[in-house]
Amino acid sequence: MHFSFVEKFGASVLLTMWLVWGSIMIGNQLVHPKGANIDALRIATSEEQAAPAQAAAAGPDTTMTLLASASPEAGQKAFKKCTTCHTVEKGGPNRIGPNMWNVVGRKKGGAAGFSYSAAITGLGGEWTYEDMNKFISNPRAFAPGNKMTFAGVPTSEERAALLSYLRTLSDSPKPLP
Numbered sequence: 001m002h003f004s005f006v007e008k009f010g011a012s013v014l015l016t017m018w019l020v021w022g023s024i025m026i027g028n029q030l031v032h033p034k035g036a037n038i039d040a041l042r043i044a045t046s047e048e049q050a051a052p053a054q055a056a057a058a059g060p061d062t063t064m065t066l067l068a069s070a071s072p073e074a075g076q077k078a079f080k081k082c083t084t085c086h087t088v089e090k091g092g093p094n095r096i097g098p099n100m101w102n103v104v105g106r107k108k109g110g111a112a113g114f115s116y117s118a119a120i121t122g123l124g125g126e127w128t129y130e131d132m133n134k135f136i137s138n139p140r141a142f143a144p145g146n147k148m149t150f151a152g153v154p155t156s157e158e159r160a161a162l163l164s165y166l167r168t169l170s171d172s173p174k175p176l177p
Ligand code: HEC
Pocket: 079, 081, 082, 083, 084, 085, 086, 096, 097, 098, 103, 106, 107, 108, 109, 110, 111, 115, 116, 117, 118, 119, 120, 127, 132, 135, 136, 145, 146, 147, 148, 149, 150, 153, 162
């Protein structure tokens, strides 16, 4: 038998459509959009995003020790990845995330006028260096369900620098631990 180009082309279009349709159907079977499966998907995604932080957490967390000699200038540079969402000046606006002025020692979920998730307000207490270290190391693990879509800062060095910078955002910086 001899097929013309048009016939071959037509057949391959049909085959492709069939494959696409088939995988959609199989996909629907596998991931039926019901609550449980959506949860499973969300867990899978958050695990993926948390992966770098978890990899780093395999070693001892030396952030608190490094904090004593960490450089606020290095922290300010590292904070560039946070400025998409956070302002730092006194009285600065809330953006996607709350303003960071005075965040060390501030009530968790305490920036005026920012609409926090219950995951943050439900934490209770104030932002200590320790808690902030855990939060920025892996936001999803520390406050599951919070709305800061940020994977985390994997290294102790960078977290220490960030904390020493956040400390400076105050009229009376809190003593280092
Ligand atoms: C994509 C936007 C985004 C980025 C990037 C981001 N954040 Fe956030 N951040 C948020 C949001 C949104 C919240 C509030 C979360 C909630 O209410 O669930 C938040 C909350 C916080 C809080 C708690 C503040 C409070 O008042 O309780 C701290 C601390 C914080 N972020 C630090 C950082 C640091 C440090 C970085 C950079 C390493 C960073 N964030 C990067 C969006 C972001």
